[in-house]
Amino acid sequence: MNEVALDQPVAAELGLSVGDTVYLGPAPDSATSPVRVVAIYQSRPDPAEVAKRERHLRLHLPFLARVLGAPDKVDRFSIGLNPHISSDSALAALNQNAFGYRAYGTAVIASESSQTFLVVSRFHRAIAVITVVASAVFLLCIMLLKVEERRLDAAVMRFVGVRRRTIFGALLLEATIIAALGCLVGTGLAWLAGLATNAYYGRFFNTALTFSRITPGIVAFSVVLSLLLGAGAGALAAWRLVRTRPMALWGRG
Amino acid sequence: MTAVLIASNLVKDYPMSGDTVHALRGVSLVVQGAEYLAIAGPSGSGKSTLLQLLGGIDAPSSGTVEIMGTRLDTLSDRELTRLRLIRLGFVFQRFHLLPVLTARENVELPMAEAGMSPAARRARALELLGYVGLAHRAGHRATQLSGGEMQRVAIARALANRPAVLLADEPTGELDAATGEEILDLFTRLNRDGTTVVVVTHDDRLAAQAGRVIHMLDGRIDSEASLQTADQSTRYPAAPR
Amino acid sequence: MSGMSWLRRSLGRHPLRSALAVAGIAVSAAMLLDMVMLSGGIEKSFAQLVLARGFQIRLTPKGTLPFDTEATFPGAGRTIRMLRSEPAVQSAGAVLGTSLFGRARDSLVTLFGYGIQPEAQGLYSLEVGRDLLPDDTAGVLLSRPAARLLRTGVGDTVTLVGRLDPQVVTAQVSRKLAVRGLVRWVYDYKGQPSVGTILPVMQSLAHRAAGDRASLIMVKIRDDRAAGAVAARLSQMLPSLEVSSVADLVKQFKQRLVYFRQLSFILATMSLIVTVLLVATLLTITTNERLGEIATLRAIGLSRATIVRQVFLEGTTLTLIGGALGLTLGLATARYLDGILTSFPGLPAAFSFFVPRRESLSLAGLVLLVSGSLAGLYPAWLAARAPIAATLRAEAT
Numbered sequence: 057m058n059e060v061a062l063d064q065p066v067a068a069e070l071g072l073s074v075g076d077t078v079y080l081g082p083a084p085d086s087a088t089s090p091v092r093v094v095a096i097y098q099s100r101p102d103p104a105e106v107a108k109r110e111r112h113l114r115l116h117l118p119f120l121a122r123v124l125g126a127p128d129k130v131d132r133f134s135i136g137l138n139p140h141i142s143s144d145s146a147l148a149a150l151n152q153n154a155f156g157y158r159a160y161g162t163a164v165i166a167s168e169s170s171q172t173f174l175v176v177s178r179f180h181r182a183i184a185v186i187t188v189v190a191s192a193v194f195l196l197c198i199m200l201l202k203v204e205e206r207r208l209d210a211a212v213m214r215f216v217g218v219r220r221r222t223i224f225g226a227l228l229l230e231a232t233i234i235a236a237l238g239c240l241v242g243t244g245l246a247w248l249a250g251l252a253t254n255a256y257y258g259r260f261f262n263t264a265l266t267f268s269r270i271t272p273g274i275v276a277f278s279v280v281l282s283l284l285l286g287a288g289a290g291a292l293a294a295w296r297l298v299r300t301r302p303m304a305l306w307g308r309g
Numbered sequence: 310m311t312a313v314l315i316a317s318n319l320v321k322d323y324p325m326s327g328d329t330v331h332a333l334r335g336v337s338l339v340v341q342g343a344e345y346l347a348i349a350g351p352s353g354s355g356k357s358t359l360l361q362l363l364g365g366i367d368a369p370s371s372g373t374v375e376i377m378g379t380r381l382d383t384l385s386d387r388e389l390t391r392l393r394l395i396r397l398g399f400v401f402q403r404f405h406l407l408p409v410l411t412a413r414e415n416v417e418l419p420m421a422e423a424g425m426s427p428a429a430r431r432a433r434a435l436e437l438l439g440y441v442g443l444a445h446r447a448g449h450r451a452t453q454l455s456g457g458e459m460q461r462v463a464i465a466r467a468l469a470n471r472p473a474v475l476l477a478d479e480p481t482g483e484l485d486a487a488t489g490e491e492i493l494d495l496f497t498r499l500n501r502d503g504t505t506v507v508v509v510t511h512d513d514r515l516a517a518q519a520g521r522v523i524h525m526l527d528g529r530i531d532s533e534a535s536l537q538t539a540d541q542s543t544r545y546p547a548a549p550r
Numbered sequence: 551m552s553g554m555s556w557l558r559r560s561l562g563r564h565p566l567r568s569a570l571a572v573a574g575i576a577v578s579a580a581m582l583l584d585m586v587m588l589s590g591g592i593e594k595s596f597a598q599l600v601l602a603r604g605f606q607i608r609l610t611p612k613g614t615l616p617f618d619t620e621a622t623f624p625g626a627g628r629t630i631r632m633l634r635s636e637p638a639v640q641s642a643g644a645v646l647g648t649s650l651f652g653r654a655r656d657s658l659v660t661l662f663g664y665g666i667q668p669e670a671q672g673l674y675s676l677e678v679g680r681d682l683l684p685d686d687t688a689g690v691l692l693s694r695p696a697a698r699l700l701r702t703g704v705g706d707t708v709t710l711v712g713r714l715d716p717q718v719v720t721a722q723v724s725r726k727l728a729v730r731g732l733v734r735w736v737y738d739y740k741g742q743p744s745v746g747t748i749l750p751v752m753q754s755l756a757h758r759a760a761g762d763r764a765s766l767i768m769v770k771i772r773d774d775r776a777a778g779a780v781a782a783r784l785s786q787m788l789p790s791l792e793v794s795s796v797a798d799l800v801k802q803f804k805q806r807l808v809y810f811r812q813l814s815f816i817l818a819t820m821s822l823i824v825t826v827l828l829v830a831t832l833l834t835i836t837t838n839e840r841l842g843e844i845a846t847l848r849a850i851g852l853s854r855a856t857i858v859r860q861v862f863l864e865g866t867t868l869t870l871i872g873g874a875l876g877l878t879l880g881l882a883t884a885r886y887l888d889g890i891l892t893s894f895p896g897l898p899a900a901f902s903f904f905v906p907r908r909e910s911l912s913l914a915g916l917v918l919l920v921s922g923s924l925a926g927l928y929p930a931w932l933a934a935r936a937p938i939a940a941t942l943r944a945e946a947t
Contacts, residue, residue, distance in 0.1 A: 083611075083612070083623065083624070083790055084612045084789065084790040085789075085790045108806070109805075153719075154716070155714055155715075155716045155719045155720075156714025156715065156716045156721075157716055168895075171894075171895045172894055172895060175890060175891060175893050175894050175895075178890045178893075179887065179890050179891055182886065182887055182890055183817065183887075186577065186580070186581055186883060187581075189577055190574060190577040190578055190581065190821075190824060193570060193573045193574040193577055194574045194824060194827075194828055196570055197567065197570035197571055197574055197828065197831075197832065198831060200566065200567055200570065201567065201831065201832065201835045201836075202835075204564075204567075205835065205838075205839070257809075260808075296566075357943075358939075361938075361939045361942070364849070366848075366849050366938045366939045366942070367937075367938065367939030367940075386854070387853060387854075390848065390851055390852070390853050390854070391851070391853075392851075393849065393850065393851040394850070394851025394852070395851070397851075398850075399846075399849050399850050401846060401849075401942070403842075403945065405842065405843060405846035407556075407843060407847075408563070409556070409559035409560055409562070409563050410556065410559060414555075414556075418847070418850075418852070419850055419851055419852070421553075422851060422852050422853070422856060423851075466850065467850070470851070
């Protein structure tokens with residue numbers, strides 16, 4: 057009897073195990089070719105397939121071609137080259153005489169099939185930019201409010217002779233510390249959100265793929281940007297405060 | 310004369326950092342209509358607290374306050390607020406005008422709350438500002454006025470709804486001597502024109518203008534004196550009623 | 551002095567503060583709007599696409615969606631005859647989708663071929679020239695990209711070849727066809743070079759021994775409302791085929807793009823939270839700054855209700871202005887984001903992710919307004935409960 061290997065999710069869904077017999081065919085009313093399950097495999101998670109929820113199995117090529125009624129037809133060949141052969145020269149040679157097919161390097165295939173994810177990446181980046189803009193506005197507003205709350209204190213300090221530079225520096229330091237604390241908390245939140253995202257989508261799509269990954273580079277970029285925005289907002293708010301006359305700060309000017 | 314304000318055995322205690330501050334220790338007081346009463350005393354003697362209780366801004370720990378026959382402790386918060394709106398006028402040490410509004414608009418505020426029509430309250434506001442000598446500054450924002458001008462606008466605002474009693478807490482506290490004199494004159498004129506005035510002050514000149522002075526010390530009335538008030542300046546016309 | 555002028559002056563007291571709050575709300579509102587458009591847009595756009603030519607039911611090989619795979623099913627003609635005899639069915643047309651080649655000068659270019667039944671087709675709209683007749687074995691319709699690729703136009707002749715054999719370097723089938731018209735294929739992606747012939751011609755060109763095979767049958771029924779019931783009945787009559795109503799297709803499509811719906815929900819929620827936080831923080835700090843003023847107003851007789859109303863109105867006004875600006879900004883950013891997402895390979899060019907619908911935009915606007923107004927609850931409560939005497943005492947120190 058011919059043999060088949062089943063993808064693990066398919067075996068689980070259909071309640072099949074090694075040794076069982078199934079019937080295959082090209083159409084629902086012609087599933088008459090018996091095959092024996094000889095193996096259950098775990099396929100490598102493929103992001104391109106994750107949303108499709110297709111059922112995969114593996115057969116010997118001649119048998120599959122026979123079942124489909126196309127005994128000498130395939131979709132593609134995979135070619136492994138000898139160590140001393142360059143892929144460019146092999147491609148050139150193959151495509152020179154190609155008729156009805158075309159040869160591609162693996163990198164090109166990978167790049168083309170990744171287009172979907174490039175689009176998703178661009179989308180995520182755009183959303184991130186919008187979020188950062190909204191956060192920056194929010195941050196600036198809050199910093200302004202917090203600094204303005206201290207205008208009477210600032211006025212008194214100016215009255216007693218404290219320099220603008222000192223007040224500015226103190227407020228900037230405060231803003232930077234708050235920004236740094238926020239970065240810490242935010243990094244922790246992002247890590248937790250990443251865990252939750254991977255757990256949720258892993259279960260949702262029944263896959264071992266990683267959906268969210270926080271790399272040191274991402275952390276570094278986010279921290280630097282947040283610190284810059286936080287300190288920048290604090291600096292702007294502090295500058296507005298110190299350039300106002302003390303009497304105006306006091307409410308009398 | 311009929312009593313417009315009766316305070317009976319007022320006690321007020323405040324919790325403060327685990328301790329209790331006895332701001333008032335049993336103060337009784339009667340204010341007659343058209344009277345000019347000054348409440349004087351050193352800082353911490355309880356005079357501002359007494360004024361706040363008389364005005365219904367705060368509630369006593371015990372004792373009662375009656376304004377024109379109505380006991381304040383029988384009123385709901387809404388009724389008390391309404392009473393303050395139409396029966397009382399307040400003047401504060403720090404003026405407390407709304408800085409975003411003009412002088413006229415500040416004076417109109419209580420009248421708008423009382424439901425007066427825009428035209429009527431505008432006319433009355435201008436009249437009151439004229440009374441306090443600031444008709445020419447009606448369109449200026451509060452922040453554009455001097456301290457004395459702001460206090461006069463505050464007085465005009467306090468008169469907006471024709472109050473039975475005008476309560477003032479240190480009205481000259483933030484003003485220089487000359488400006489303070491102007492305010493003194495104004496209060497005297499108000500009283501001469503029939504308004505009952507109760508002023509809390511540690512300013513002897515202000516106290517000297519009153520018909521009766523109560524001295525407070527440590528939360529009690531220490532002494533009381535009636536004074537003859539001299540007929541003051543006729544610089545300004547009579548108060549609009 | 552009216553309440554509105556007091557409100558206007560209060561918001562203008564700190565113009566930069568108010569402007570920043572409005573800007574923050576506008577950006578959040580724009581994001582909210584975009585996410586609302588995204589969550590409903592996918593479904594709406596896809597449904598519109600599927601119903602573009604009025605065919606409410608699709609029949610495909612079992613377990614597949616239209617043009618999802620290269621699978622075909624036999625006996626298309628027999629199935630069509632059976633369908634056309636159904637009283638509920640107004641028209642039915644089979645389609646075969648296949649890849650094939652066209653001769654352009656000395657080279658072969660890859661094309662996508664549609665084999666159609668012109669008398670009952672739901673795949674294209676004619677732009678230039680004329681349509682195919684049902685028995686037109688010598689005619690072909692081209693998409694504009696195909697016409698450019700083949701360097702040809704209406705009235706010219708093109709050669710389509712199929713079943714290429716690389717061993718003998720020849721095409722087993724070659725047909726010379728006259729270009730009858732240029733059409734816009736509803737389900738083509740941007741730049742897709744597609745050609746269309748009548749079904750028997752394409753079956754002969756197909757790179758498999760096609761016979762009477764088709765990829766898809768499109769069915770138009772007389773009563774839109776009965777689509778679900780008719781689909782269920784056809785499914786029982788044709789158990790070897792997958793019968794899908796528009797609702798079924800939309801459901802499947804939504805499942806494929808579930809990530810975007812979930813993302814839109816999360817981002818929309820976050821936008822609302824940001825709006826609420828911004829308005830609440832601004833009003834709380836502003837109220838705290840004005841507690842002395844508020845205590846004075848209460849002392850001179852203004853009721854709690856007046857104070858609370860004023861605080862509420864400030865929050866509502868900021869949200870209204872920010873929301874209005876956010877609407878304009880949101881429509882602009884939606885266009886930009888749609889441009890990104892519609893560059894997904896293989897996505898029909900007519901498809902949109904961000905679709906503005908009056909009901910959802912109105913709902914989003916209402917939710918934003920209510921949220922922004924409710925954000926004033928806490929500061930209004932602060933203002934209302936401020937003890938007059940204690941506050942005045944604190945102000946005096």
